[in-house]
Amino acid sequence: MKYISTRGQAPILDFPGVLLAGLANDGGLYIPQSWPSFSPAEFRAMRGLSYPALAARIMRPFVGDGIPLEPMAAAAYAGFTNPAIVPLVQLETGVFVQELFHGPTLAFKDMAMQMLGRLFDHVLEQRGERVMIVGATSGDTGSAAIEAFAGRLRADMVILHPHNRTSEVQRRQMTTVVAPNIANVAVGGSFDDCQDLVKAMFADAPFRTDLHLSAVNSINWARIAAQVPYYVAAALALGAPDREVAFAVPTGNFGNVLAAFVAKKIGLPIAKLVIGSNRNNILSRFLGRNDMSIAPVEPSLSPSMDIQVSSNFERLLFELLGRDGAATGACIAAFRTTGKMPVPDAAWQAANRLLTGFTLDDAGTLAEIRRVYAASGYIADPHTAIGIAAARAHPAPGVPMIVAGTAHPAKFPDAIEAAIGIRPPLPRHLADLYERSETYTVLPNELAAIQAQVRALALRNR
Numbered sequence: 001m002k003y004i005s006t007r008g009q010a011p012i013l014d015f016p017g018v019l020l021a022g023l024a025n026d027g028g029l030y031i032p033q034s035w036p037s038f039s040p041a042e043f044r045a046m047r048g049l050s051y052p053a054l055a056a057r058i059m060r061p062f063v064g065d066g067i068p069l070e071p072m073a074a075a076a077y078a079g080f081t082n083p084a085i086v087p088l089v090q091l092e093t094g095v096f097v098q099e100l101f102h103g104p105t106l107a108f109k110d111m112a113m114q115m116l117g118r119l120f121d122h123v124l125e126q127r128g129e130r131v132m133i134v135g136a137t138s139g140d141t142g143s144a145a146i147e148a149f150a151g152r153l154r155a156d157m158v159i160l161h162p163h164n165r166t167s168e169v170q171r172r173q174m175t176t177v178v179a180p181n182i183a184n185v186a187v188g189g190s191f192d193d194c195q196d197l198v199k200a201m202f203a204d205a206p207f208r209t210d211l212h213l214s215a216v217n218s219i220n221w222a223r224i225a226a227q228v229p230y231y232v233a234a235a236l237a238l239g240a241p242d243r244e245v246a247f248a249v250p251t252g253n254f255g256n257v258l259a260a261f262v263a264k265k266i267g268l269p270i271a272k273l274v275i276g277s278n279r280n281n282i283l284s285r286f287l288g289r290n291d292m293s294i295a296p297v298e299p300s301l302s303p304s305m306d307i308q309v310s311s312n313f314e315r316l317l318f319e320l321l322g323r324d325g326a327a328t329g330a331c332i333a334a335f336r337t338t339g340k341m342p343v344p345d346a347a348w349q350a351a352n353r354l355l356t357g358f359t360l361d362d363a364g365t366l367a368e369i370r371r372v373y374a375a376s377g378y379i380a381d382p383h384t385a386i387g388i389a390a391a392r393a394h395p396a397p398g399v400p401m402i403v404a405g406t407a408h409p410a411k412f413p414d415a416i417e418a419a420i421g422i423r424p425p426l427p428r429h430l431a432d433l434y435e436r437s438e439t440y441t442v443l444p445n446e447l448a449a450i451q452a453q454v455r456a457l458a459l460r461n462r
């Protein structure tokens with residue numbers, strides 16, 4: 001499989017190249033040159049496979065030969081606490097939650113990150129290289145990345161988080177991991193400051209080259225590829241390919257929904273795709289009125305969706321614009337300078353044939369957590385609750401609706417307590433999280449100080 005940039009100006013790469021590059025060097029995102037496809041018979045033959053075996057089969061055409069996906073997937077998901085890995089829970093007639101949060105950090109980001117850590121090790125081993133991964137996190141991504149890369153042999157990792165601005169569970173999930181290749185830095189600033197520092201490190205060409213900087217943020221194609229299999233698993237369990245299914249996905253950076261779109265592209269019969277937003281609803285506004293205009297990010301009860309610029313949307317836009325890299329680049333450039341994306345009418349209509357938008361504010365989210373609990377006894381975290389509300393608001397008649405359950409409720413205990421008066425306990429493997437000792441460095445929001453810290457870790461391990 002070869003990969004091209006959504007802006008059409010970057011070298012064509014194979015999967016290992018895309019894995020390590022992250023962003024294309026024309027500023028675009030890598031996407032397969034053509035979509036692989038699975039026939040109904042091929043999908044039927046996957047029924048009854050274990051989740052790791054299924055994941056390896058679905059990822060194979062994206063990854064190419066020569067990477068041992070089967071043992072990698074088996075190891076990636078071995079630590080999950082539910083034997084089904086991605087179990088389906090039925091809430092009511094025709095509505096299911098697919099729980100994607102049984103990995104080490106209790107959010108769906110583990111699904112891809114656990115594969116990514118192993119893919120990096122394999123590819124870097126083959127090339128005889130070592131990289132320094134830097135990233136910024138507001139919570140879930142950082143902990144999933146640290147869990148996946150702790151103790152890996154060929155990658156060091158420095159994760160920046162905004163000092164005193166993540167939840168305590170989220171911080172402790174990062175800062176209690178002890179490994180010689182991992183460092184946590186609490187930056188005196190906001191999440192946006194952390195992201196700007198990471199961008200500045202990548203923009204510093206000598207620094208970038210010298211330290212072999214790499215990234216595992218959600219624009220990395222390998223993360224999307226590793227998220228496609230669970231859509232297939234849910235659909236097969238509910239009768240696909242001989243029956244259509246629908247999905248409702250709570251959305252921030254558009255990575256998870258993009259994986260659903262890819263599942264459809266490779267042949268899965270998806271009748272409907274509903275995307276749920278909190279009050280940061282740029283995507284729902286786009287679908288409703290072709291208004292993709294940036295607004296300030298507002299904090300919400302579903303912090304992993306507090307995003308205004310959904311980076312992965314660029315890949316969908318590229319498809320909607322008939323894979324025209326110049327047109328895609330022009331749209332994004334206009335968005336960056338004016339704050340509003342001029343999406344041509346035909347592309348907007350195509351987006352609406354594909355996706356349905358749904359918005360729920362914090363009061364609505366608490367009410368939905370309450371309603372679900374009263375109706376079924378199920379405790380949904382705030383992100384998943386938005387997905388459930390989205391599914392109920394936009395049903396697909398006669399078609400089972402599967403909600404992406406993106407986080408364990410114990411990750412957001414304050415919101416759950418506010419809704420139903422119960423503080424969900426952490427699962428056993430994290431029960432002593434509040435007693436573990438933390439290691440992190442607090443640094444000012446200054447590039448030189450952060451770079452010195454990154455360099456020190458890289459030198460120590462070379």
Ligand SMILES: *Cc1c(COP(=O)(O)O)cnc(C)c1O
Pocket residue numbers: 107108109140141218250251252253254255256257304305383406407
């Ligand atoms: C990251 C995250 C999301 C949003 O996923 P995207 O791929 O960014 O759209 C939703 N819920 C939870 C719990 C998350 O951690």
